[in-house]
Amino acid sequence: MFTGELAESRQTEVTIRDIDEHAMELLMDFAYTSHIVVEESNVQMLLPAACLLQMAEIQDVCCEFLKRQLDPTNCLGIRAFADTHSCRELLRIADKFTQHNIQEVMESEEFLLLPVNQLMDIISSDELNVRSEEQVFSAVMSWVKYNITDRRQHLGQVLQHVRLPLLSQLNVRSEEQVFSAVMSWVKYNFTDRRQHLGQVLQHVRLPLLSPKFLVGTVGSDLLIKSDEGCRDLVDEAKNYLLLPQERPLMQGPRTRPRKPVRRGEVLFAVGGWCSGDAIASVERYDPQANEWRMVAPMSKRRCGVGVAVLNDLLYAVGGHDGQSYLNSIERYDPQTNQWSSDVAPTSSCRTSVGVAVLDGYLYAVGGQDGVSCLNFVERYDPQTNRWTRVAPMSTRRLGVAVAVLGSYLYAMGGSDGTSPLNTVERYDPRTNRWSSVASMGTRRKHLGCAIYSNMIYAVGGRDDTTELSSAERYNPQLNQWQPIVAMTSRRSGVGLAVVNGLLYAVGGFDGTTYLKTIEVYDPEQNQWKLCGSMNYRRLGGGVGVVRLPQHEAHYW
Secondary structure, three states: OOOOOOHHHHOOOOOOOOOOHHHHHHHHHHHHHOOOOOOOOOHHHHHHHHHHOOOHHHHHHHHHHHHHHOOOOOHHHHHHHHHHOOOHHHHHHHHHHHHHOHHHHOOOHHHHOOOHHHHHHHHOOOOOOOEEEHHHHHHHHHHHHOEHHHHOEOHHHHHEEEEHHHEOOOOOEEHHHHHHHHHHHHHOOHHHHEOOHHHHOEEEEEOOEOHHHHHHHHOOOHHHHOOHHHHHHHHHHHHHHHOHHHHHHOOOHHHOOOOOOOEEEEEEEEOOEEOOEEOOOEEEEEOOOOEEEEEOOOOOOOEOOEEEEEOOEEEEEOOEOOOOEOOOEEEEEOOOOEEEEEEOOOOOOOEOOEEEEEOOEEEEEOOEOOOOEOOOEEEEEOOOOEEEEEOOOOOOOEOOEEEEEOOEEEEEOOEOOOOEOOOEEEEEOOOOEEEEEOOOOOOOEOOEEEEEOOEEEEEOOEOOOOEOOOEEEEEOOOOEEEEEOOOOOOOEOOEEEEEOOEEEEEEEEOOOOEEEEEEEEEOOOOEEEEEEEOOOOOEOOEEEEEEEEOOOOOOO
16 A cells, blocks of 8 residues: 555555554554554454454454354354454354354354344254254244244245255254254244245255154244245155155255264373383374374473373373473363463372372372382362372372272372382272272283273283283272283283273383284173274373364364
């Protein structure tokens, strides 16, 4: 504008219109100081101004701020705001968030206030996370009836996006949610929206509804019955349900099942020792896709790290970076693929530490600090970001395995600094006391343990002389350990975790080679089977399982 041939380049004074005065002041200050604070009170005026002035850095900061504010009650507004100001990345994130949280979104007032075109854009998506197509239909009808006078005319158009023919199929979660949302939207402003019902209903997948819901709820609705286009859509769905042999000839957008975002368990492998050094790398295993892929690494290399999951966040506690023992903690958010280091450190540096979660607290148990084996235990309160000492164990334990079963924290095996242990003790937080239970059949340090079928499984590790492939399990009702079939490989420093009902043994050291192989336990056949490999070999890495939405339910 000022350096080219435009008229403004020859003027001594230029009026800049459509920019908030306070926003302009903040942007001018930023131009001179490189400092700006984006917050809830100014982001909606800063972003349009930054877009107009082509200040890309400020646009990015505003969009990042809005990403963090997304929730089911405001995501549609943020989506519209992003679209208006051409923030493509924010629009993509808001779209994904809306799809993943559509059940809550369809209950919000923002949904009922949607313009018809935005409504159809949302309900036509294959990615809606709904329990069944009935929900889509009900939402459509609620939308129409919200302002039935104006929206009734759109019902036939909107109903085209409800997949009526698929209502009876079991491979969808619920198109009923989409239908319900559409109907709520119409009813919100019935006078204006009634005209749009037919148009909007084209995007509800009526074929995904159950026959009972299709006939009893959809077909009997007075709004549907009074609109010829809507009646045609219902007839299409009925034909699809009644004539299964004709379905290959009737395929289309309304008969295509949505891809609901179910929550599945994902296994993370964190840190460890590889090729003569501690590593910071982290990878995740998706059992649905049967693949490992790398995610963001930790800020520090950590071998002998303790890993546990608290509130769907992965905590990496202590460890050794190849030179020093660590007391620092890092926390990983799988939704953003980011590690943060704002967690309070433990009171002492420790590696080969056991970590587990009980009653909302994160416990760090035993380990070693570079001078001696430890028996002290501390627990972390995420609400206060503080660690507090609790009763110490009766035995010092490094390379200890810990697990939570019932209301107790169990500590198994490890080494007292002289020899491996087979003893087991458990902590009762109600009395703040440790007590002994039955010992394992084999002495083990650097073993893996997990809870499976209400029993504690202990696998691998090392005894006085060699790495172990043997495994055993503890029945708390009988207070007894019994052996199970050995793994296919010897594994010391192994991780053990249960993912979607299956027991996985991850990595370790067989006495010669650092391992990246995984094996899974089949309880019916009482055998272990190899099931792929990680990207990195890992000895003394931590493992954790997080429930995540499937179908790439990450916004990063």
